[in-house]
Amino acid sequence: MPTRFKTRMEHIEWCGDDVLIVSIAKPKGYSFRAGQWFRLYLSTDQGEQVRTLSHAAGPGDRDLLIATRLSDSAFKRALATAAVGEAVEISAPGGRLSLPDSTAGPLILTGGVGVAPVRSLLRQARFEGRRFEDAVMFYGVRDDACIPFQRELEDLSQIGLRVIIVCEHPGEAWSGERGLITPELVSRYVGDAAAHPAVVTGPPAMVRAMELLLDELGIDEESRTVERFGALA
Ligand SMILES: Cc1cc2nc3c(=O)[nH]c(=O)nc-3n(C[C@H](O)[C@H](O)[C@H](O)COP(=O)(O)OP(=O)(O)OC[C@H]3O[C@@H](n4cnc5c(N)ncnc54)[C@H](O)[C@@H]3O)c2cc1C
Numbered sequence: 001m002p003t004r005f006k007t008r009m010e011h012i013e014w015c016g017d018d019v020l021i022v023s024i025a026k027p028k029g030y031s032f033r034a035g036q037w038f039r040l041y042l043s044t045d046q047g048e049q050v051r052t053l054s055h056a057a058g059p060g061d062r063d064l065l066i067a068t069r070l071s072d073s074a075f076k077r078a079l080a081t082a083a084v085g086e087a088v089e090i091s092a093p094g095g096r097l098s099l100p101d102s103t104a105g106p107l108i109l110t111g112g113v114g115v116a117p118v119r120s121l122l123r124q125a126r127f128e129g130r131r132f133e134d135a136v137m138f139y140g141v142r143d144d145a146c147i148p149f150q151r152e153l154e155d156l157s158q159i160g161l162r163v164i165i166v167c168e169h170p171g172e173a174w175s176g177e178r179g180l181i182t183p184e185l186v187s188r189y190v191g192d193a194a195a196h197p198a199v200v201t202g203p204p205a206m207v208r209a210m211e212l213l214l215d216e217l218g219i220d221e222e223s224r225t226v227e228r229f230g231a232l233a
Helices: 074-080 114-127 150-155 184-190 204-217
Strands: 006-015 018-024 037-044 047-054 064-067 089-093 106-111 135-141 163-168 198-202 224-228
Touching: 006 064, 018 074, 018 089, 037 198, 047 064, 047 074, 047 114, 047 163, 064 114, 089 106, 106 204, 114 135, 114 150, 114 198, 114 204, 135 184, 150 184, 198 204, 204 224
Parallel strands: 106 135, 106 198, 135 163, 198 224
Antiparallel strands: 006 018, 006 089, 018 064, 037 047, 037 089
16 A cells, blocks of 8 residues: 555635635644645545645655646535544655756746746755746736736746746736647747757646647757646547
């Protein structure tokens, strides 16, 4: 039986209609590296269920943090109705997602709750005092009702990161980029995209679209770090 840690829900916050940002108390003896994931076990109306979720917090943060999009699954229903203080269990961490070691800033492509492990990595990069040359993050969101971690990501210019939020269905007041992340959009912000290592995280369909985009921009597979939130349907 894999190691399981007993812990509890610490804080639950809605972001828009269908995204939850959940803090979970860091269990004693639990440690992880930025960008890793863990499994969260919840008791649901269909028995115990488990999902893999990425750390959005950095290893030095007090609590663990996740961002997840709700669905009608028993697991997500249980999460949406969980109470602060409720007992839950998590697995040991897994995964090897990391930021490239080069000084050439990464081209980060993410969308929706795919931003979670990116936030973890960037918090750690800031904590370690890293400074990138021209790192650019394209962050695709469905609408601008609530953009998880927007303000703190936009504040990361101190580590040499520019954040371009690309909103598919913005309200009238939105002044940022609209639509989807396309090769043309990336080229407008990044002169020689092929000179940058790429980091891609998110739901399978989004990751697939970004891989095709990277093909088009001439970023070869060895220069890509990819975290796909599940198998391609
Ligand atoms: C490395 C990695 C990191 C991820 N990080 C995040 C994240 O940060 N945030 C996030 O929202 N999602 C993340 N996911 C995806 C997450 O694990 C879920 O697949 C996703 O949130 C959809 O879950 P659902 O319950 O809404 O959907 P569902 O469609 O009900 O389930 C999605 C998947 O869960 C599996 N599943 C269904 N029922 C069960 C069950 N009873 N027991 C076990 N597995 C079952 C199925 O194989 C299905 O493919 C990550 C996935 C991976 C692989």
